[in-house]
Amino acid sequence: MRVLITGSKGQVGHCLTEQLRNYTDAQFLALDSKGLDITDQSAVQAVVNEFKPTIIINAAAYTAVDRAEDESDLAYAINRDGAKYLAEAAQSVNAVILHISTDYVFSGDKEGMYTEADLTSPQGIYGESKLAGEKAVIEACSRHIILRTAWVFGEHGNNFVKIMLRLAKTHDTLGIVGDQFGGPTYAGDIASALVTVAKTLSNGDNDKYGIYHYSGFPHVSWSQFAQAIFDEAVQQTVLKQSPVVNSITTADYPTPAKRPANSKLSTTLIKDKFGVNASDWKAALQNIKAYTNI
Template identity: 55%
Template sequence: MKVLVTGCRGQVGTYLKKQLKYKDEVEVIAVGHEELDITNGSAVINLVTNFQPDFIINAAAFTAVDKAEVDRELAYKVNRDGALFLAKAAELVNAVVLHISTDYVFDGALNRSYIETDEPSPNNVYGASKLAGEKAVIKYCSKYIILRTAWVFGEYGNNFVKTMLKLGQEKKELSIVGDQYGGPTYAGDIASTLISIAEKINNSNDVQYGVYHYSGGAYVSWYDFSVEIFKSATERLVLDRAPILNSIPTADYLTPAERPANSCLNCQKIETQFGIKPSNWQQALNNIQAYI
């Protein structure tokens, strides 16, 4: 099995590179922006046609949600055009595209968890650019898995857990949004999920391609999540004390990009089709000393 991984230095890409290294009979090329600019169509085609991968796992993305409101052109260039070029190249060599997308393709207005067939309606540029990337993959590649995920965290890159731990060291009191809900998702679990899907596709012709949701199994607010982060950090002596936490409404914490109030993703489809259970984010916090 030959696998091309893009975005190999990002949160998920780092885990993909590490986990694939220990797989027998898997040949991997893992690239970051320095090795491959996915917005350069000819560069993408050259690499893909030379390597002839069976799978292209696209973990590259412009993920700075607030910055995307200002730098709209770059967000679309990476999240839409990059996905388009990878999809077209994959089709040339009959490869499967595994493409990471986001809960932010939804506006968060539903009062239940989102299923894959719910109509996307992003309320910020980041979500709109990622939705455009999804559409490009669907249009130009016949064999694809689009994996929407949410609230990604891990030992690598920038994320909410790392931010909380840093602020917890600096401040005695923090105000955290308590009316936005979602499923925190460990980046290492996303990587293992993508690899598991690739292996199952590689070993079976009976695969339902399409869009899947994958996120943490227990939905919480950002405030609830921060409570668990500091509980784990103090129990494991990463922090001497937890700051005082105050739950505040979104209206009291305005950001350039509007966030969905409901980012809860229903993960039943991926469990039914692939036997993959939701990410255990509580367990991932047990290793919280690695996030400092």
Template identity: 60%
Template sequence: MKILVTGKNGQIGSSLVAQLNTMPDVTLLALDRDQLDITDSINVNKIVAEFNPNIIINAAAYTGVDKAEQQPELAYAVNRDGPYNLAIAANQINAAIIHISTDYVFAGDSAECYVETDNTEPQTGYGRSKLAGEQAVISACSRHIILRTAWVFGEHGNNFVKTMLRLAKTRDALDVVADQFGGPTYAGDIATAIVTISKQIVNGNQAYGLYHFSGFPYISWHAFALQIVDVALEQGVLTHSIQVNPITTQDYPTAAKRPANSRLNCHKIERAFGIQQSDWQAALTRVKDYLS
């Protein structure tokens, strides 16, 4: 397999590179933003044509949920135009493209877990830019996998687990939102899922389309924080107990509205590729790895 990865230094990109580098049958070209600006269509076409990959994995994204409210042009450039450029380039060389999206494409007010065919109704600039990216990829390359995920955490980059560990070391109490629910998703498991899909595509599984992949069991941010603190205490990462107080979304105002329900139904990806949901509890058994 020849695989091109964009956004190699992000949470998911870092995990992808780590896994792909251990595979002797993979020729990998992994690039960061300085090496490949995906909004530059001329450079995208040049690099893709020269490398000629089987699979393009787009792990590059504008992920500033609140900043996107003030920087919509930049959010759309990275989250819509960049993926479109990559998909056009993939189509020109008959490659497949795997593009990572988000639960923010939904309104977040459903009582059920979201399935791939549910109506999209993003409530934020970030969500609208990511939905536009999905549509751009779908329109430009029929050989696409759109992978929506949620609540990503990992050893690299900034995320909720790292924030909780950092704050818990210096405070006696934390206030965490308890009325937003989702499935925390380990970046390493997302990478494993993408590698699995890539292998199957190269081996003839043409189940292209839109898929959900996130963690299980579903939980609130507050309950997730409690688990993080408990594991950190057990492993000696925290040396003192800390109170984790539940608060409401109204108690913690943000520039961009957060979904109350980020639970994604992941049955389709299991049927098509045999991929089960991320076991975030297993990922937390290595909580020392999240210290930065």
């Protein structure tokens, strides 16, 4: 298995690199945006021609949800065009592409969990650009996996867990949105899921291409997630005491881009096809000291 990883300095890309270092049956090339600008089609093809991967994992993405409303050209260049160039290059060398997508391709208005068969309806530029990337990958490469995930956090990079721990140092009370629900997803678990999928496909299981959902369980609101973070931090003596968490509404905390009220993703299909369980986000908080310099 020869694996090309893009976005190697992002949350998932970093974890992929660390995990593949310990996997003796894989050769890998991990590149960040400086090592490979995925919006440069000729550069993408040149790297693929030289390395000749059997698997391409695209962990590169434009993820600034609010800024995307003003930087739509950049969001589309990375999330649609970059994904397309990687998929075309994968097709040219008969490789499989694993492409990470998002819950933001949905409107968030559904009751219950979103399945892979549900209609997409993004509510902002970020979601629109990610959906365009999904379509580009599907059209460009017959051997593809689209992995939609949500609420990503990890020890590396910036994320909700780190923000909450920083705020807790200076605030006795915090107002956190309580009417948006989803599954926090540990970046290390996403990486592990991708490696499992890559291994399975490398072993010749060719009937599993398509779109999959992968995220954490149990589902919670942002305010509930914040409280769980603080409770764990207090228990592990990272914090002396938890701030008081006040649940507020989305209307109380306006943002340039609309967030899905419901980001609950069903992970049944990836469990059935690949034996991959939902991310255990509570377990991922058990080493909470790794998320902060406190």
